[in-house]
Amino acid sequence: MAGGIKKFVVACFDDEKTLFPAVKNVRKQGYKIHDVYTPFPVHGLDHAMGIRETSLHTAGFIYAITGTTTALTFISWVLTKDWPLNIGGKPHFALPAWIPITFELTVLFSAVGMVLTFCYLCNLAPFVKKHHFHPRATDDLFVMAIECTDKTNDAEVEGFLKSAGAVETKIESAETGWWIGRYDREQKLYKEEKGY
Amino acid sequence: MNHQFELPGSYKKWTYGLIIAGAVALLYGLIFLHPFSAPAHHSAAAGHDGHADVGGTRFWAVLLQNSVFWLLVVNASMFFLCVTTMAMGGWQIALRRVPEAISSVVPILGIINFAVLVALVALHRTDIYHWLDTDLYEKSSPLFDKILDGKKGFLNPTFFLVWSALSILGWWLLGKKMRSISLKSDQDGPMDYESGKKWIWKNTVWASLYCVVFTLTVASTIPWLWLMSIDAHWYSTMYSWYTFASTFVSGMSLIAIFVVYLKNKGQLEYVTEEHLHDVGKFMFAFSVFWTYLWFSQYMLIWYSNQPEETKYFVERIGTAEKAGPYKGIFFLNLILNFICPLLILMKRGAKRNWTLLTVMAVLIIFGHWVDLYQMVMPGTLHENAQMSFFEFGVPCLFIGIIMWGAGKYLSSHSLTAKNHPFLKESMIHHT
Numbered sequence: 001m002a003g004g005i006k007k008f009v010v011a012c013f014d015d016e017k018t019l020f021p022a023v024k025n026v027r028k029q030g031y032k033i034h035d036v037y038t039p040f041p042v043h044g045l046d047h048a049m050g051i052r053e054t055s056l057h058t059a060g061f062i063y064a065i066t067g068t069t070t071a072l073t074f075i076s077w078v079l080t081k082d083w084p085l086n087i088g089g090k091p092h093f094a095l096p097a098w099i100p101i102t103f104e105l106t107v108l109f110s111a112v113g114m115v116l117t118f119c120y121l122c123n124l125a126p127f128v129k130k131h132h133f134h135p136r137a138t139d140d141l142f143v144m145a146i147e148c149t150d151k152t153n154d155a156e157v158e159g160f161l162k163s164a165g166a167v168e169t170k171i172e173s174a175e176t177g178w179w180i181g182r183y184d185r186e187q188k189l190y191k192e193e194k195g196y
Numbered sequence: 197m198n199h200q201f202e203l204p205g206s207y208k209k210w211t212y213g214l215i216i217a218g219a220v221a222l223l224y225g226l227i228f229l230h231p232f233s234a235p236a237h238h239s240a241a242a243g244h245d246g247h248a249d250v251g252g253t254r255f256w257a258v259l260l261q262n263s264v265f266w267l268l269v270v271n272a273s274m275f276f277l278c279v280t281t282m283a284m285g286g287w288q289i290a291l292r293r294v295p296e297a298i299s300s301v302v303p304i305l306g307i308i309n310f311a312v313l314v315a316l317v318a319l320h321r322t323d324i325y326h327w328l329d330t331d332l333y334e335k336s337s338p339l340f341d342k343i344l345d346g347k348k349g350f351l352n353p354t355f356f357l358v359w360s361a362l363s364i365l366g367w368w369l370l371g372k373k374m375r376s377i378s379l380k381s382d383q384d385g386p387m388d389y390e391s392g393k394k395w396i397w398k399n400t401v402w403a404s405l406y407c408v409v410f411t412l413t414v415a416s417t418i419p420w421l422w423l424m425s426i427d428a429h430w431y432s433t434m435y436s437w438y439t440f441a442s443t444f445v446s447g448m449s450l451i452a453i454f455v456v457y458l459k460n461k462g463q464l465e466y467v468t469e470e471h472l473h474d475v476g477k478f479m480f481a482f483s484v485f486w487t488y489l490w491f492s493q494y495m496l497i498w499y500s501n502q503p504e505e506t507k508y509f510v511e512r513i514g515t516a517e518k519a520g521p522y523k524g525i526f527f528l529n530l531i532l533n534f535i536c537p538l539l540i541l542m543k544r545g546a547k548r549n550w551t552l553l554t555v556m557a558v559l560i561i562f563g564h565w566v567d568l569y570q571m572v573m574p575g576t577l578h579e580n581a582q583m584s585f586f587e588f589g590v591p592c593l594f595i596g597i598i599m600w601g602a603g604k605y606l607s608s609h610s611l612t613a614k615n616h617p618f619l620k621e622s623m624i625h626h627t
Contacts, residue, residue, distance in 0.1 A: 096494065096495045
């Protein structure tokens with residue numbers, strides 16, 4: 001479950017206008033962006049970061065046809081083999097009457113499946129914790145986390161980010177995966193943070 | 197901005213080629229199908245007599261099918277414009293001259309359609325509209341029909357023609373007003389905040405007026421009068437929406453074809469695949485919407501199983517014992533207009549692919565033309581309907597006229613509504 005502790009250079013930007021060129025330059029320099037945390041959805045940031053299109057739609061389609069198949073096989077088995085009933089003199093295999101249920105099960109499977117997949121992909125679940133690189137990422141700062149390797153010169157990266165327009169940089173070791181439990185005991189309250 | 201678009205020679209060649217082909221088909225019909233001889237009697241045409249002359253019926257049925265279909269398709273363009281205007285839509289501005297151009301054909305097709313309707317009434321074509329038969333309303337006559345007598349207030353020649361004329365006139369004049377508001381903005385120069393606000397207000401008010409007229413006609417009475425009254429005893433509350441969905445999705449497809457064509461010719465500089473994607477979404481969504489109505493109509497009638505209602509479907513697909521003459525077309529309709537758009541247009545990439553979307557647009561228009569075919573033919577020609585030279589020739593005439601009218605508009609006005617206040621929103625649009 002744990003993704004292991006890794007070292008990151010964290011840079012904060014206070015404007016979309018500086019964030020976009022910074023993302024571009026950081027990628028050009030060959031640094032690996034772990035993620036960018038923003039207080040609100042930023043249009044086009046996923047393209048700038050070079051994240052591939054999500055496959056959530058494909059998953060949704062697969063869940064949908066699973067729903068269709070489930071509904072059709074189950075209803076047809078029940079009404080033709082297991083417990084055939086005479087309903088209004090209709091044939092036992094009464095396809096038109098099943099279409100609404102089939103449709104609903106298609107939508108239900110697709111919707112529930114996609115929500116669960118989305119939560120899994122975003123590491124969202126009750127009691128599950130994720131590391132916060134900067135508390136103001138939920139307020140007014142765009143926070144970029146760059147993953148360090150053995151060869152990374154931290155000071156150089158920090159300098160580079162400062163020159164790219166970062167208002168604040170820091171080095172942080174963090175758990176990359178998600179875990180169940182409490183946040184680190186060292187976690188400070190928001191009002192104790194610098195810049196509050 | 198852009199220099200004036202000149203119609204390429206190939207466009208004109210196709211336009212005149214199609215018009216000539218259609219005219220030849222029409223001429224063939226006029227000479228060999230005897231449209232002006234008295235209709236074969238209803239029961240005789242449907243009966244066992246193989247020699248019954250159904251040529252005239254075929255002529256008028258094909259003309260009715262095509263004139264109604266193509267008129268409603270080009271009219272759907274104006275509805276698209278008005279409805280997006282009312283919704284304060286911005287994305288479509290980069291391509292809005294295309295639906296404007298298509299809707300400029302409404303007057304021509306409206307006149308043709310009205311001429312066909314007048315001819316049907318004047319020639320007393322009871323083979324097309326059974327309710328035109330005056331004997332049905334004579335209490336003393338053996339043909340007296342209690343049901344049709346009850347519908348007489350609505351289904352009578354006077355109301356039929358007056359309401360048809362008013363409807364066509366409404367689409368024509370309000371559409372013309374919408375186009376003139378748009379064209380006037382080209383000459384008036386860029387708008388500031390205040391004048392832009394005024395212009396948007398005026399445009400929205402006229403658009404909403406058009407939508408009211410559209411609702412009272414295409415979305416309700418017109419399909420009842422023009423198409424549903426072929427099967428005068430039968431009725432369906434889904435019918436008008438069904439016809440609307442059919443022609444609207446074809447209208448969106450026609451817009452897509454023109455957009456792709458103009459883009460290929462290096463026009464419509466602000467239209468990107470983002471806009472194409474949205475047009476594609478309309479084609480996809482309304483194909484599904486059409487299916488929803490198609491199925492609702494079918495399932496309710498199938499479920500309640502009342503003879504006077506199932507008659508409509510028995511005429512088409514037949515019964516378990518005996519397949520009807522339209523069984524193939526009936527299910528082809530569903531494959532062309534539901535299965536294909538659903539599976540092919542579902543993916544995002546497909547809606548952003550210029551070639552694939554064009555192919556799908558052609559398929560959808562053909563599919564809904566077939567849909568109208570199976571709405572008109574069973575009640576008029578019964579098992580005598582054909583799908584041959586004449587049936588494919590007449591639509592050529594209508595397509596040619598649409599190309600001619602739309603081409604004329606496109607080549608005489610700027611292809612971008614350059615002073616529209618929402619143009620910038622359309623330029624930066626992305627989905």
